[in-house]
Amino acid sequence: MQNIVNRHHLNMPKLGLGTWPMLGAECTQAVIQALELGYRHIDTATMYNNEEAVGKALQESGVPREQIHVTTKVWWDKLSPADMRESLQASLTALRSEYVDLFMIHWPAKDWDLAKTIETLVSFKQQGLAKNIGVANFPLPLLRTVVEELHAPLSAIQVEYxxxxxQDPLLEYARLHDLALTAYSPLLRNKVSEIPELQAIAKKHDVLPTQVALKWLLDQPNVAAIPKAASKANQQSNLDALSVRLDAxxxxxxxxxxxxxxxxxxxxxxQWD
Structure with a gap:
């Protein structure tokens, strides 16, 4: 599987497993199953309430921890320095890990000290608690402030795509600054299967519309995707999307x-625009 590697030492498989809204035993089983199939990128967050379930899967899977890229996120109401530190420590405990591969701010807050929040985020990387840091759901002007004015060594941004x-303007900026862009809801919450154009492309290649939609994303430089998939069949189907070939x-x-x-x-x- 192809990885996104950048100057911030990010090394993240382009296809990952999204875990929202799976909980408990279902989530643990889905992650173990995905790792058995060959996934090496798992995405979670404090707000998903499933970090403990993911941590159990990481421990029980038999795959060495250093071979798995794990992303987690801090919620927007926990962005004071003390709250962020508490959130990260709780995540590490739940994940049964001494570090997280990518730690992200899940959403920007309305009323916050941006500079202090970013300074705290950067400190996690400096301390080795997070190998990489990033932000999610940041519009371009805010991302630009963080990268160009606060000089944060971000590795990635995660947005709906x-x-x-x-997401062309954001993607252009991400490529310019060597950031990965992780696409969440990459299958439009499975509505891609209802789009006639994707149905036609899928029929032509004898594949599924979901595989067409995924491959369109994964073929793009700097883009990763994290579709949620609980069943073995869907997890394998998403993996098989890697072999689809789209033409002009x-x-x-x-x-x-x-x-x-x-x-x-x-x-x-x-404000998105």
Whole structure:
């Protein structure tokens, strides 16, 4: 499986397993199963309430911890320095790990001391508690502030990204600054299977619309994707997407889809544009 490697020493498989909203035994089993199939990138977060289940899977899987990339995130209401440290320590305890491979701010806050928050985030990397640091759901102006004014050595940004939502400006910036862009909800919460254009491409290649949508993302430089998949069949299907070959006609069809279909827009979300 291809990895995204950058100057910040990130080494992250392009295809990962998203774990929201799986909980408890279901989550543990799904992660163990994914690792058995060959996944080496697991995405979780404090707010998912499943870090302990992921940690149990990491311990029971038999795969050496250093071979697995684990991302977790701190929630937006825990962004004071003390709260962030407490959140990270709780995550490490739940994950049964001395470090996390990528620690992210899950959402920006409305009322916060951005400089202190970022300084604390950077300290986790300096202390080796997080091998890499990043942010999620940051619009471009805020990301630019963090990278260019606060000089944070970010490795990645995670945002909603799929065939019906453009992230071109953010992606261009990520490539310019050697950041990975991880796509969450990459299958449009499985609505990609209902899109006629993707159905046509899938039929042409004798694959599934979900595999077409995933491969479109994974073929892009700097882009990773973390589809949630609980069943072995779906996990394998997503892995098999890596072997799909899209041609220029396929890409043109996908380019013609609407690119403004945002699924995740909670009340605390930032101004996106």
């Amino acid at each position: 799929h065939v019906c939502l453009s 006609d396929d890409l043109a069809l996908i380019a013609g889809l609407p690119k403004d279909q945002r699924l995740v827009n909670p009340e605390f979300a930032p």
